[in-house]
Structures are given as C-alpha cells and as structure tokens.
Amino acid sequence: MHREGGCACGAIRFETRTEPMGTGACHCRDCQKFTGGGPNYVALLPKGSVTLTRGEPSLARARADSGTMTSRAFCADCGTHLWGMPEHAPFMTVKVGAFDSSNDLGPQMHIYTASAPAWHPVPGEAPCFAGMPPMDARAD
Numbered sequence: 532m533h534r535e536g537g538c539a540c541g542a543i544r545f546e547t548r549t550e551p552m553g554t555g556a557c558h559c560r561d562c563q564k565f566t567g568g569g570p571n572y573v574a575l576l577p578k579g580s581v582t583l584t585r586g587e588p589s590l591a592r593a594r595a596d597s598g599t600m601t602s603r604a605f606c607a608d609c610g611t612h613l614w615g616m617p618e619h620a621p622f623m624t625v626k627v628g629a630f631d632s633s634n635d636l637g638p639q640m641h642i643y644t645a646s647a648p649a650w651h652p653v654p655g656e657a658p659c660f661a662g663m664p665p666m667d668a669r670a671d
C-alpha cells in the first residue's frame with residue numbers, strides 16, 4: 532500500500548510502500564512532552580522503507596526512556612515531529628499523525644502505561660504494558 536505523509540507546513544513530505552510491522556501508543560514521559568500530554572501514536576516501519584520526497588528533516592538525538600539512544604526527526608520550519616530512529620533497532624517509529632490518513636493505523640498495543648497521567652484513559656481493547664513489552668509481544 533502506498534502511503535504519503537508530511538509535516539504541518541508541507542516543507543517535508545515522505546512516502547512508503549511498506550506495510551507497518553505494527554502500531555502502538557507510547558505513554559512514556561518523553562512522548563507526553565512531545566505530544567502535549569497524551570500518548571505518542573506510532574507505526575513501526577523497517578528502517579529504509581520511508582523515502583523523503585520533499586525537504587530534509589532535522590534530527591534531535593537523545594536517550595529514550597528505554598535507555599537506548601534515539602534520533603527524532605522533525606521539521607525545522609514548523610516543528611512537526613515526524614519519526615523516531617532508535618539506534619540498534621531495525622525499525623523506525625513514524626508518528627501516525629504525520630501520515631495523510633491514519634484511519635487504519637490505530638494502536639495494536641499500549642506501552643509505558645504506568646507513566647500515563649491519571650486523567651488519560653487507556654482503552655482496554657489492545658494489550659497494555661506498564662513499560663516496554665517483552666520481546667515476544669512486539670511486532671514481528
């Protein structure tokens with residue numbers, strides 16, 4: 532399936548023809564900072580499966596809650612966060628809101644639910660993990 536996406540101002544556009552390995556919502560504190568309080572909804576895609584068709588995102592490198600270093604790609608013009616690139620992981624975490632349509636990208640699991648604020652309900656229809664899921668529960 533061909534998917535396209537981009538930042539809010541349109542300076543950066545991307546596309547992929549690869550189906551996501553999985554989807555999820557991350558409730559860790561870092562993600563709350565970037566979203567404004569709610570979880571971060573992401574689709575996992577193999578690194579190299581997303582092609583830039585316009586612009587070049589800026590990168591912010593930081594240590595994630597999981598302890599691994601990750602690079603976050605964002606638009607330097609409008610500030611929209613586009614994806615994360617965890618080092619040593621075969622996948623990148625593309626924010627589902629960055630896609631032009633995300634109707635079929637609802638979360639298959641919720642992680643770091645222990646960090647979710649008390650006022651944010653975590654829906655019960657998808658598996659929930661207090662922190663990182665065990666390896667066998669992750670998308671394959």
Ligand SMILES: [Zn+2]
Nearest residue numbers: 538540606609
């Ligand atoms: Zn932009």
